[in-house]
Amino acid sequence: MAHIVEISDADDPRVDDFRDLSRADRRPDRPGGRGLVIAEGVVVVERLLASPYPVRALFGVRRRIEELAEATAALDVPAYVADAGVMASVVGFHLNRGVLAVADRAPVIEPAELIGRSRRLAVLEGIGDHENLGALFRNAAALGIDGVLLGAGCSDPLYRRSVRVSMGHVLRVPFAHLTSWPEDLKLLRDNGFRIAALTPRADSKSLRDAELDRGSVAVLLGSEGPGLTDEAIEAAEVAVRIPMVSGVDSLNVATAGAITFHAMIGA
Structure with a gap:
């Protein structure tokens, strides 16, 4: 299952996939963008987990990560847990939905x-x-x-x-x-x-x-x-x-x- 990793420092490089989303948003056509797929909120994260997109990690407050325990049971990825303040410092804004997940893109369909x-x-x-x-x-x-x-x-x-x-x-x-x-x-x-x-x-x-x-x-x-x-x-x-x-x-x-x-x- 997804393994819990505590994050207390907003500069921790392990959460770089989630960093400064308001500025770069990980689009490949923007500075700092990497083309990652980003899901916000429990419902959308659950749909990402059920999709063909390979999940890299989750990041959220503990309550939201715990709500996803069943959906992440078969995953071998980190689930980073932080308080709302640290999470906001990493992401670049306060995230009301309390949880994010990132994934790589699936192969392109012709x-x-x-x-x-x-x-x-x-x-x-x-x-x-x-x-x-x-x-x-x-x-x-x-x-x-x-x-x-x-x-x-x-x-x-x-x-x-x-x-x-x-x-x-x-x-x-x-x-x-x-x-x-x-x-x-x-x-x-x-x-x-x-x-x-x-x-x-x-x-x-x-x-x-x-x-x-x-x-x-x-x-x-x-x-x-x-x-x-x-x-x-x-x-x-x-x-x-x-x-x-x-x-x-x-x-x-x-x-x-x-x-x-x-x-x-x-x-």
Whole structure:
């Protein structure tokens, strides 16, 4: 099981994986970043422990570490215990949730592999906001979407804030990166997918009539504000809109995604 290690000195190098998260956040594209996966809070840590991501260590106040005793029973990793003050000095801010875990990244899934084993997919373009991205993954998990394809302009779904907002579900919904955009959408068509672009354009088909619950379907979702690019919409077989009352022209992308995912499962 995870072995308890007491930490009394904030400069202890054994907790360097958890250090200065407010500044570097361990993203590979930021100074000091290492690309580690970071989970916050008991529920999200439990989901990390149940995921394919190899856990390196836990760090928390004693009460939270003890709450995770059953979930960590099969792990051979350190569980660092400190008081809230020492933990805040290490992390760089006071952590209300009281516990963190870090893991290495799992092997990257190739788009063809994900497409080949899926029937319902979300395809994202320009989703740069980490909270929107995390919320989309949470909605995808809740509504039975098989995976997420990340197109141009998307942020890292394993960024700490995205993991937190997704409540750890980004760790269970498989995702892959489309490196040539929108050319790689051809992979979907070659595998029998119907591609639907979600857009508020008046000439698009109503979601009620789009029959997204039939066959293999991939739905394109774009960023708030500009939405999908013209190139992405033109690459789809059908443009689809969510009917709304007069005076409201769009929804938060995570909300729009949830409504569309619900239509895709035919519920």
